[in-house]
Structure formats: structure tokens, C-alpha cells
Amino acid sequence: MKNETQNYNVYGAYFAPLRSSDGVKMLVDGLDSADLAVIPEHWLSYTSPPASAHTALALLYIFFTAAALIGNGLVIFIFATSKSLRTSSNLLILNLAIFDFIMMAKAPIFIYNSAMRGFATGALGCQIFSVMGAYSGIGASMTNACIAYDRHSTITRPLDGRLSRGKALLMIACVWIYATPWALMPLFNVWGRFVPEGYLTSCTFDYLSNSFDTKLFVVCIFTCSCLFPMCFIIYFYSGIVKQVFAHEAALREQAKKMNVESLRSNQNASAESAEIRIAKAALTVCFLFVASWTPYGVMSLIGAFGDQQLLTPGVTMIPAVA
Template sequence: MDFNNWTLLAGSRPQARVAEVGQRMLAWNVPPSQLVHIPEHWLVYPEPEASIHYLLGLLYMGFFVVACLGNGLVIWVFSTAKSLQTPSNIFVVNLAICDFVMMLKTPIFIYNSFARGYATGHIGCQIFAFMGSLSGIGAGMTNACIAYDRYTTIAKPFDGKLTRTKALFMVACIWAYTIPWGILPLVEVWGRFVPEGFLTSCTFDYLLDTFDNHLFVAVIFTFSYVIPMSLIIYYYSQIVSHVVSHEKALREQARKMNVESLRSNQNQQSTSVEIRIAKAAITVCFLFVASWTPYAVLALIGAFGNQALLTPGVTMIPACACKFVACVDPYVYAISHPRYRIELQKRLPWLAIKESANESQSTTTETSAAPPASTPTANT
């Protein structure tokens, strides 16, 4: 069938066509039966050059390999190493699972890119968007739980240690919170999943101009972005405030006692390791905020702003940012988590990782007693 000669029928929705000689529009190679699933907004844009599709496809291939390798190692090592099987690290594994799921959908994008369009059709689009919804919202709430864990460990060390049961319950709550936001648009009870940009990726429909869809965008924006980001900011701001106040009190006490520091060398070493772990957690959470903020802004513009600002190329920027963060997350832990590095060194010596066993042992990740008030720790 020759799709190049489709025309705009009077009184019907726009259909893909050739606007000028030699210029194809987006969805030029999409069968008419599939066009109903594509927002009209994208059908007025010209088809990008084939090299753009191929470049994005190669980029996503790189994302896929790097993210699956990194997150796969995190899931394997944290799940099987006894020294890392702590309640707090259940959240680390859950975050790696979310990032891993996010990258498992990239073969759909890669296939679409090399086919230059909506090649996997409506079914592929629904799978892609459903996996993206679960992994994205799940990662956000997992980061919020990690922030809560750091807060309770550092700011309230005597209020009770996080147990394995509590951590598993919190993970179950994360998925109970997340799954409805994937199912509702999947079955089109509220919202729907549609292709976006170059029609090679899919997400929830933020372009449909109806009251129900505007309400859906506002609600999912609140539950998937505002709530986890607010929790992350609150808990880490409390940690910073606590540490600053605590260090100030130590300095004042040391000055009164006419000594340089109240900390022993062992406590200083332990605190240094814990600060590295806390920095890793803060970095991961910052990456989440940085990666999903562009997508949140894009959705709000599509639903409530000037849709003309949303060109196909613009929408690919936040999509790539999210995939990039899913690649970076596990390597942040590889760089900053001493016990994880020790385990990698034992299991994969050819990686040539050099980590001091003494430094790893100084980490108070799984101490049986509550940490002393004079030494804030991060429970990872």
C-alpha cells in the first residue's frame, strides 16, 4: 500500500500525508487503522531525517547495555551478598529493579527508531508506556523511602532501627501506590497511553484537550512528581539541618574543653565512610529530580500551556534524560558504597577495583546497637 499519497479528508481528523514534494509528515508509514491512536498534534510535523532516528536508536542501545549491566550487578550483588543484605538496602535493590524495568522497554524504541516510526503499533506502545509508568513512579517513591531511611538513621538514631519487615512492607506500599497509575491509562479508564515525539516512544496523553484528561494530568503530576519530590526535599533538608546543628554543638564543646576535636580517629574514619554513603543517596535522589522535572514541565505545558512549544525534538530531551539517569544510578553506588565495591572486588576481580577492607568494615551499615549520638551515620 502506498501511504505517501494519503490526503486530508474533509471533516475528518488529520491523516499522514506528503505536505510537499519530497517532504513526508510524521506517521507517513502508519496504517490508517493505527492513526486513531496518535494525537493530532504530532501529525502536522514533518518526518525527521533518517539519521536522527538511527542516532537515537544507537543512543538507546548504549543506554540499554550500560543500564542493564549496572543495575543487573546491583541486583545480583545486593541480593546475594550477606554483608549487604540489610533492611535499608532493600530500597537500593528496589530502585535498581525500577531502573532495570525502565531499560527493558528500550528494545521497542530501538526497533521503532530503525523502522522510522510507529513500527510496533498500539500494542508495543502500550507495553512501552506501561513499563515506563511503573518504573518511573516506582523509582520516585523508592527515592523518597531512601530519603526517609537516611533521615531516621541520622536525625533520630534512637527511635528504632529499620527492620526487614518494615522495609519489605514499605516496598509493598510503593508498588501498591504505583500500579494503579499504570493500569488506569492502560485500560483507558482514566487517561490513556499514546505515542509522542517522533512516534518511537510512548507515554500518557497530556495533549488531549478535555476536562477529564486535564484532571488526570494534574493528579498524576501530583502523585508521581510533587509528592515524592516534596518528601525527598523535606527529609534531606532535615538531615542537613541536623548535621549542621550537631557539628556546631561538637565544635562549641571542643572549644570549651580546649581540645581540637571530640572525635576519635576511628569515629572520624567511620563518619567519613558514612558521609560517602549519604552523598551517594543524595546524588541518586538529585538525579531523579533533575531527570523527571523536564518531563513534568513538558506534561504541564501539554495540558495547560502552549502546545506549540512541544515539537517532536523537544519531547525527546526529557525522555533521554530519564534513561540516562537509569544508567547512572547503579554506578553512583559502585563509586560511593564501600561494601558494594568490596563485593565486586571479590566476585569480579578482573574489574580491578581497589577497596580497603578496613574502610568497608568501619561502615556502621548493619550495627546491632543504635549509633552514638555524637556520630551521625547513614544506614545503607
Template sequence: MARSNLTMFPNAGKYDQFSSLEQHLLAWNVPPSELIHIPSHWLSYPEPEASIHILLGLLYIAFFLMSMLGNGLVIWIFTTSKSLKTASNMFVVNLAFCDFFMMLKTPIFIYNSFYRGFASGHIGCQIFAFVGSMTGIGAGMTNACIAYDRYATISNPLEGKMTRTKALVMILFVWFYTTPWAVLPLLELWGRFVPEGYLTSCSFDYLMDTFDNRMFVGVIFTFSYVIPMSFIIYFYSQIVKHVMDHERALREQAKKMNVDSLRSNQNMQNQSAEIRIAKVAVTICFLFVASWTPYAVVALIGAFGDQSLLTPGLTMIPACTCKAVACLDPYVYALSHPRFRVELQNKLPWLAIKETVTETQSNVSNTTTAAQA
């Protein structure tokens, strides 16, 4: 491959090579001064067809619009509606904040895609990866906080209510916990941020074959994936166990009293609302697993496994899954919240939502998802 192509700048606006039948390698249009920032692993792969870049760019435009709408509405409604200003909902707002800012970086990806590669350069790559690390790990730990809040509220409803002070301290801890894993690679004190896949997205370097880098990958894998995942699985499993034990106790008591059920109509309505909210919790847990597990697997393969398995196309899959979940989170969390829909109806009546909240729904919602401080 002739290296004269490396003198082409991606933002020149003219690509006579597009009409050529010759297939270029990745980074063919990257200036030599920027090549040092690209792992050599990607330089041996052919560049994808222009249509792949365009499709990914259009997909990210859709992600961007969905996220701005969904997360923007969540932040707006939850911060301006008095009935939703609860301690527990502070975590929902923080999650929406993470997802909102995660998707604010997508214009960098879109720009790179339409210019077929590393068009935004090293600075754009660092911004993209830094924002992604802060918001991605922050969202994971916020999900863990939400799981803990629901576990504490359901397992101990009298003493487990979240206070505003406690919620604020937990949110500050989340950002204190997250910051080192974004700052260290940004300053290249430990690890570094580099382009990946089609060179249109950036993440921490999981390909550099050094002991320090492998150690960094192992540590960030533990702190950004294993720890929040363990908390989420533990707390939600305890919630399920608590509900099952409660149901078993009710059945045994009903059997002793020779009745079919101890539940009144109101209790049955409460149970229905609790089941609906539990389904939302399980959905969020599943979304977290589905979004970040591919990234975790790719990073482990790159650091400790067979790097030849990591093709540019394969590594773009986890980059898309985590962005997709950042778009879905607000719709799963907020649109399943009866009071959110009521407030949305009040502020934007032209949406014709026509939502009503019964006293039962209100009490259950306050008990399980938005305990008053």
C-alpha cells in the same frame, strides 16, 4: 501531503521513499488503523532526518547495555551476598529492579527508531508506556523511601533502624501506590497512553484538550512528581540540618573546654565516610530532579499551557534524561558502597577492583546506609 503514504506499513522492510527528496510529515508510514491512536498535534510536524532516528536508536542501545550491566550487577550482588542482605539495602535492590525493568522496554524504542516512527503499533506503545509508568513512579517513591531511611537512621540511630518487616511493607506500599497510575490509562478509564515526539516513545496523553484529561495530568503530576519530590527534599534537608546542628554543638563545646576539636582520629575517619555517603545522597536527589523535572514541565505545558512550544525534538529530551538516570543510579549507589565493591571483587576477581573495607568504614556504612535488621 498525499495520504496515499499512509497505506505503507512500517515493518514492510522496504522504503523506496527513503531515497526521495520529498520531506514527509510524521506518521506518513503509519497505517490508517493506527492513526487514531496518535495525537493530532504531532501530525503537522515534518519527519526528522533518518540520521536523527539512527542516533537516538544507538543512544538507547548504549542506555540498554549500561542499565543491564549496572542494575543487573546490583541485583545479583545485593541478593546473593549475606553481608549486603540488610533491611536498608532492600530499597536499593527495589530501585535497581525498577531501573532494570524500565530499560527492558528500550528494544521497542530501538525498533521504532530504525523503522522511523510508530513501527511497533498500538500494542507496543501500550507496553512501553505501562512499563515506563510502573517503573518510573516506582523508582521515585523508592528514592523517597531511601531518603526516609537515611533520615531516620541519622536523626535517631538507636530507634530509627530499619527492620526487614518495615522495609517490606514500605516496598509493597510503593507498588500499591504506583499501580493505579499505570493501570488507569492502560485501560483508558482515566487518561490514556499515546506516542509522543518522533512517535518512537510513548507516555500518558498530556495533549488531549478535555477537562478529564487535564485533571488526570494534574493528579498524576502531584502523585508521581510533587509528593516523592517533597519527601526527598524534606528528608535530605533534615539530614543536612541535623549534621549542621551537631557540628555547631561540637564547636561550642570545644570552645568551652578551650580545645581545638573534640574529635579523635577515629571520629575524623567516621566523619569522612559520612560526608562521602551524604554526597551520594545529594547526587541521587539531584539525578531525580534532573531526570523527571523536564517530563513534568512538558506535561504541564501540554495540558495547561501553549502546546505549540512542544515540538517533537523538544519532547524527546525528557524521554532521554529519565533513561539516562536509570543507567546512572546503580553506579552512584552501588559503586560508592565499600562492601558492594568488596563482594564484587570476591565474585568477579578478574575485575581487579582491589577494594578493602576497614572496620570504621564498615561501621559507618552499616549505620548510615545499611542498618542491620
């Protein structure tokens, strides 16, 4: 596999500079042969976007980065300074905050590339950006699945479903171990590789090269980083909703037997029923996870198996920013 990944762009590195001979500025103008060698051939024929597009993306990323770093930084700080919050369940929340912090800590690479209007940080910056993205993206998705499991166990098995500290730490360790192969295999060209995409200001795993290894890698990473956690999250949260609805039905049945309208206190009588509130919360979590992962998943599958002409630089920047 290693030899194959080193020859994805055999002739692109030599002929790409010739494509700007008509005076139109291309995406790859000004890049040396070492940088051109890591860029998928798909991007060589596209013109450079207007400077305003780079500026808008940089400003957007600055805003998101500041908000995310402050928010997740506060979570980490509060957890570190407040002993009462250091519960087993909150360890998972802390781990999620760490992954989100890492996700946005790579933003300066994107912002600098956007400010310089291209692949300014080169192959090294691309590798750093991609490794941090792989760890944080896959780690966050699996941590969300662990949080869903914890909530499901707590609600469906209130007597013995509480998460112990040892089990929480084991789950966190497993999440990091699970994410490691998907971050390191492309880094060392063992399987797959990390490449720039879109405006060449962000990087991800290669989903454009027309090889069996690339297609298989896309299927496997999509399954392991998106489908598996998505199925777990939907299963556990649907189980929570089912349990709560069953509990509410039992309360209504008991109230009917006692000839009362409700077993709830008058204070809660006019409030929204518990099952509706929990169902809304569960649906919101599931929707946000699907909405955040589906665009990138669909884009990578189109790149590997569909019409690559649909993947223009501008189109691929949408899920990269989202």
C-alpha cells in the same frame, strides 16, 4: 471517561494521509487507520525527522541500556548471592534497582522503532512501553523517597530508627500498589490513555488532548509521581543536613569548653568536615531527582495548559531520552 478517550482523534485518522501530498514525508506516513487513531492530532502535521536523528537516538539508547542493565543486574545478582548484604535498608536499594532494570528493559521497543524510523511496534508496543515506563518511573521516584526516609530515621534516631525487615517489605509493597493505578488506568482507558509522542518511537500518557479529563489526569499524575516524592526527598535530606550540622555544632561547643581545637582525631582533622560532605551528598541527590523529573513534568504541563506549538517532535524527545 472511557467513551471520551476513544474519540480523541476523530478526523485525524482520515485526513492525516492527505497531508503528505506535496511530497514531503510526514511523521504518520505509511501508518494504517488503527495506528493513526491512537496518535494525538498534534503530531499529524509534522514532517518526519532525518534518518540520522533516529540512528543517533537508537545508538544512545543502546549505550544507556547496556550500562543500566549491567549495573542494575549486578546489584540484583550481588544482593541475591551475598547474605551479608540482605539488610532491610538494602531491600529498598534492591527495589530501586528492579525499577531501573524495568525502565531500561523497555528500551528494545524504542530502539526497534528508531531503527524502523517510526511507529513500527504499533499500539501494542506503545502500551507495553508505557506500562513499563509508568511502573518504573513512579516506582523509582517513590522508592527514592522511602530511601530518604530510611536514611533520615537512621541518622536522626540512631537508637530506634533502624528499619525492620517487615517495615521495609511493607514500604516496598506500598510503592508497587501506589504505582499500579497510574499504570493500569491509562492502559484500560479508565482515566487517561497511553499514546506515542515525538518521533512516534516512544510512548507516554496523553498530555495533549484538549479535554478536562486529560488536564485533570496530568495535574494528578504530576502531583503524585513528581511533587509528592520530591517534597519527601527534600524534607528528609534537609532534615539529615540539619541534624548533622547540629551535631557538629555540639562537638565544637564541647571542644571549646575543654579548651581543645577539636574532638576529632588527628587523622580526621584535615579531612572535610562531616556536615559539608553530607550536605553535598544530600544536595546531589535532591538535584539529580529534580533534574531528572522536571523536564518531563514541565513538558506535560505545557502540553496540557500551555502553548503546544512549543512541543515539537525534537523537543519532546529530549526528556524522553533523559
